[in-house]
Amino acid sequence: xDAAVVARETFxxxxxxxxxxxxxxxxxxxxxxxxxxxQRAHDxxxxxxxxxxxxxxxxxxxxxxxxxAGRRPELPAxxxxxxxxxxxxxxxxxGAAGVVAGLTAIAAMIDAGLRPxxxxxxxxxxxxxxxxxxxxxxxxxxxxxxxxxSLWEGELDSAIHVATGRPLRAMMTEAGFDPGRIETGPSILxxxxxxxxxxxxIEQGPILENRAIPVGIVTGIRxxxxxxxxxxxxxxxxxxxxxxxxxxDAVFAMADLVMALDGEWARRRAAGEDLVVTVGKFATEAExxxxxKVPGQVDFAIDIRSQGRDTLDGMETFxxxxxxxxxxxxxxxxxxxxxxxxxxxxxxxxxxxxxxxGAEGLGIPYxxxxxxxxxxAQDFADAGxxxxxxxxxxxxxxxxxxxxxxxADFMQATRVLANVLWAMAGEA
Amino acid sequence: xDAAVVARETFxxxxxxxxxxxxxxxxxxxxxxxxxxxQRAHDxxxxxxxxxxxxxxxxxxxxxxxxxAGRRPELPAxxxxxxxxxxxxxxxxxGAAGVVAGLTAIAAMIDAGLRPxxxxxxxxxxxxxxxxxxxxxxxxxxxxxxxxxSLWEGELDSAIHVATGRPLRAMMTEAGFDPGRIETGPSILxxxxxxxxxxxxIEQGPILENRAIPVGIVTGIRxxxxxxxxxxxxxxxxxxxxxxxxxxDAVFAMADLVMALDGEWARRRAAGEDLVVTVGKFATEAExxxxxKVPGQVDFAIDIRSQGRDTLDGMETFxxxxxxxxxxxxxxxxxxxxxxxxxxxxxxxxxxxxxxxGAEGLGIPYxxxxxxxxxxAQDFADAGxxxxxxxxxxxxxxxxxxxxxxxADFMQATRVLANVLWAMAGEA
Numbered sequence: 003x004d005a006a007v008v009a010r011e012t013f014x015x016x017x018x019x020x021x022x023x024x025x026x027x028x029x030x031x032x033x034x035x036x037x038x039x040x041q042r043a044h045d046x047x048x049x050x051x052x053x054x055x056x057x058x059x060x061x062x063x064x065x066x067x068x069x070x071a072g073r074r075p076e077l078p079a080x081x082x083x084x085x086x087x088x089x090x091x092x093x094x095x096x097g098a099a100g101v102v103a104g105l106t107a108i109a110a111m112i113d114a115g116l117r118p119x120x121x122x123x124x125x126x127x128x129x130x131x132x133x134x135x136x137x138x139x140x141x142x143x144x145x146x147x148x149x150x151x152s153l154w155e156g157e158l159d160s161a162i163h164v165a166t167g168r169p170l171r172a173m174m175t176e177a178g179f180d181p182g183r184i185e186t187g188p189s190i191l192x193x194x195x196x197x198x199x200x201x202x203x204i205e206q207g208p209i210l211e212n213r214a215i216p217v218g219i220v221t222g223i224r225x226x227x228x229x230x231x232x233x234x235x236x237x238x239x240x241x242x243x244x245x246x247x248x249x250x251d252a253v254f255a256m257a258d259l260v261m262a263l264d265g266e267w268a269r270r271r272a273a274g275e276d277l278v279v280t281v282g283k284f285a286t287e288a289e290x291x292x293x294x295k296v297p298g299q300v301d302f303a304i305d306i307r308s309q310g311r312d313t314l315d316g317m318e319t320f321x322x323x324x325x326x327x328x329x330x331x332x333x334x335x336x337x338x339x340x341x342x343x344x345x346x347x348x349x350x351x352x353x354x355x356x357x358x359x360g361a362e363g364l365g366i367p368y369x370x371x372x373x374x375x376x377x378x379a380q381d382f383a384d385a386g387x388x389x390x391x392x393x394x395x396x397x398x399x400x401x402x403x404x405x406x407x408x409x410a411d412f413m414q415a416t417r418v419l420a421n422v423l424w425a426m427a428g429e430a
Numbered sequence: 431x432d433a434a435v436v437a438r439e440t441f442x443x444x445x446x447x448x449x450x451x452x453x454x455x456x457x458x459x460x461x462x463x464x465x466x467x468x469q470r471a472h473d474x475x476x477x478x479x480x481x482x483x484x485x486x487x488x489x490x491x492x493x494x495x496x497x498x499a500g501r502r503p504e505l506p507a508x509x510x511x512x513x514x515x516x517x518x519x520x521x522x523x524x525g526a527a528g529v530v531a532g533l534t535a536i537a538a539m540i541d542a543g544l545r546p547x548x549x550x551x552x553x554x555x556x557x558x559x560x561x562x563x564x565x566x567x568x569x570x571x572x573x574x575x576x577x578x579x580s581l582w583e584g585e586l587d588s589a590i591h592v593a594t595g596r597p598l599r600a601m602m603t604e605a606g607f608d609p610g611r612i613e614t615g616p617s618i619l620x621x622x623x624x625x626x627x628x629x630x631x632i633e634q635g636p637i638l639e640n641r642a643i644p645v646g647i648v649t650g651i652r653x654x655x656x657x658x659x660x661x662x663x664x665x666x667x668x669x670x671x672x673x674x675x676x677x678x679d680a681v682f683a684m685a686d687l688v689m690a691l692d693g694e695w696a697r698r699r700a701a702g703e704d705l706v707v708t709v710g711k712f713a714t715e716a717e718x719x720x721x722x723k724v725p726g727q728v729d730f731a732i733d734i735r736s737q738g739r740d741t742l743d744g745m746e747t748f749x750x751x752x753x754x755x756x757x758x759x760x761x762x763x764x765x766x767x768x769x770x771x772x773x774x775x776x777x778x779x780x781x782x783x784x785x786x787x788g789a790e791g792l793g794i795p796y797x798x799x800x801x802x803x804x805x806x807a808q809d810f811a812d813a814g815x816x817x818x819x820x821x822x823x824x825x826x827x828x829x830x831x832x833x834x835x836x837x838a839d840f841m842q843a844t845r846v847l848a849n850v851l852w853a854m855a856g857e858a
Contacts, residue, residue: 133722207671224670230721239827241708241733242652242802243635246699253709257688264682271674280669281681283719284712284728291711293658293731294561300712303721305669374670399668 006110030403035129036173043086062183063148066126078197079121085130093405103202107420120427138162146378151189199382210395216411217368218393224307225346238298250333347380350388360421434538458831463557464601471514490611491576494554506625507549513558521833531630535848548855566590574806579617627810638823644839646821652735653774666726678761775808778816788849
């Protein structure tokens with residue numbers, strides 16, 4: 003079958019090109035969740051899947067499912083796929099690569115005259131880029147979470163679309179879907195019906211590129227402990243006339259906290275812990291700050307991610323202790339609330355091992371690595387469905403028009419995907 | 431004479447009240463440089479000075495001079511005064527206190543039937559709050575510097591008024607003054623004609639308030655070494671997916687620099703050096719920063735002030751060395767240019783001693799201290815005219831409507847001023 007995957011390279015490239023042509027927006031593409039750009043991509047994939055003879059359906063949240071029927075439909079099925087929305091003027095590969103890979107793998111099985119024991123379902127999810135397209139209170143990945151029954155109570159109404167100002171519920175209704183079914187449902191995807199989920203995705207960081215390795219096999223999706231709207235409150239005063247002992251300097255206080263995090267991060271890296279720490283926002287007040295004022299306020303955001311829950315909990319404790327110490331030492335008030343905690347989502351170890359074996363069997367170089375970004379796969383893992391991910395090397399990061407996935411790398415990753423899907427669903 | 435000063439308290443309080451009434455703006459006062467608010471204050475002081483029998487004149491820059499003629503007009507005269515403009519919705523005392531004090535001191539001498547040997551000239555300067563009212567390229571304190579012949583070449587045209595968008599030259603012309611005279615002049619105030627300058631001003635910091643001392647005697651005005659428009663350039667990347675070794679994090683880099691300054695400041699404080707360090711601005715980009723992006727840019731401002739030129743030079747060297755080190759360690763580019771240097775202006779030691787003796791003789795508690803803010807006095811010192819300053823305790827800082835100078839403190843400081851003016855000009 004591997005030869006049949008390789009032979010589908012031109013097909014895969016042409017699908018990417020057609021998706022791009024349908025959603026081109028300046029230097030990149032825009033496939034807005036629950037709007038026309040995303041819908042055109044869903045229509046195109048549905049048509050291609052139908053052309054391959056797959057049974058195409060759309061669920062109550064608008065997610066697309068294309069079922070390659072196996073010989074034993076009573077057995078739990080396998081899912082592969084990803085999302086089809088993009089960020090605003092994003093790249094063509096973030097999301098779409100996983101859908102095209104699934105389609106290519108299934109097409110290759112058909113080309114090779116193979117029919118699996120178990121159903122293999124290609125899925126294309128809606129609204130994975132929810133942090134781009136929705137504001138308000140929501141937990142992200144709205145399409146896959148709707149299908150998995152993981153939406154929060156009220157989330158259909160508290161997630162507000164940035165382009166229309168309307169809630170998710172209205173966006174779904176207007177696109178022809180059925181939010182009421184999601185709300186009252188049993189969940190659309192019942193874990194008992196599925197043996198596992200494998201998602202291919204471009205890497206969003208530079209690790210594979212820097213290490214010259216085409217494929218990544220993901221051990222887990224990092225959890226994130228976050229301060230979204232942190233604030234240091236000190237007191238404004240005269241930069242020349244107020245001596246050190248009377249200052250309540252918000253910038254020195256926050257810089258102290260940042261350097262404390264820097265030090266703790268270094269200690270934990272040295273101890274081999276998986277960890278990234280980002281202070282994405284550190285801002286004095288544009289309306290008030292000045293060369294000649296001791297700054298009285300800093301707004302900040304902190305994003306701490308790790309595959310290890312102990313590491314995340316340890317960092318939270320460190321952050322809180324250090325914040326209290328700085329408050330006492332520097333005469334400021336330091337707000338870390340609301341403090342968001344999303345847990346790490348470990349990938350299923352047996353699936354990780356199967357992917358490693360698959361890549362080794364095919365002679366494809368790979369790196370075992372964490373996923374720093376969130377993906378639909380984590381929602382499957384969180385719902386109790388064994389999940390795994392394959393990354394494709396990508397030079398220029400994601401969420402920008404410069405994504406630079408090479409089709410040759412994509413094909414190597416797709417060969418691993420097809421290999422393991424067949425190993426899991428084909429003969430068992 | 432001291433009893434005559436004390437007896438003028440009601441007069442002084444009424445002058446403050448009338449100045450306030452003429453310029454009230456919400457909770458504070460606005461006396462815009464070279465516009466109506468400042469002009470009304472000048473008119474009021476001119477009228478009061480004329481009423482005392484002083485010879486009132488207005489110079490080519492619009493500064494007011496009210497001369498109390500001495501017996502020996504051929505001798506170098508003494509100047510006392512300050513400015514009459516305020517910041518936007520500022521307090522009533524910053525600047526005005528020095529003019530009211532001079533007027534009160536001279537009135538008391540007249541009340542006491544005293545006539546000095548030397549002329550005593552009360553001056554009210556224009557546009558001391560130039561950093562509030564003028565943008566563009568300028569060196570501040572435009573009124574006193576115009577009188578002292580210290581304007582830069584082109585400054586009449588490069589200082590742009592914020593309320594009108596017009597250059598200083600046009601503001602002067604429209605107010606009826608003569609910028610051409612300033613440009614071609616000999617300087618309006620010739621150092622050979624003046625024996626010294628003594629300025630009373632509210633303290634702009636909290637030191638006197640915190641130490642419960644009514645009067646400050648200033649040893650020098652701190653110089654300031656400044657980075658007005660600093661920038662750290664790193665690279666934006668994904669907060670979850672990019673590991674430490676591939677980051678070029680502008681916030682960690684800048685926090686590192688801030689904490690280095692914090693440490694160096696502590697070392698120099700411990701060594702007894704006069705120093706304040708302020709990072710008044712530390713701002714990621716409002717349009718691009720995000721919880722989930724490694725920050726690629728920080729804009730900042732640094733203000734380092736000291737009475738010691740060696741301290742300022744040492745801090746500049748430290749800052750530059752540390753910036754180069756951080757660039758190498760953290761993969762960022764750190765811009766410190768343009769780097770402004772204004773030198774410290776030491777007050778005349780003999781005048782400082784005279785003020786200390788005066789306060790001691792009157793039994794008035796005082797603190798010997800630095801001035802962190804800039805004042806017209808520094809332009810006199812820089813022009814080679816012996817200068818000194820008396821501070822008045824002020825609870826709530828300056829440049830805001832909450833300035834809280836007590837009239838009792840003002841009177842104690844004015845007694846010191848009158849005492850020393852008489853000692854210097856009265857009998858010698």
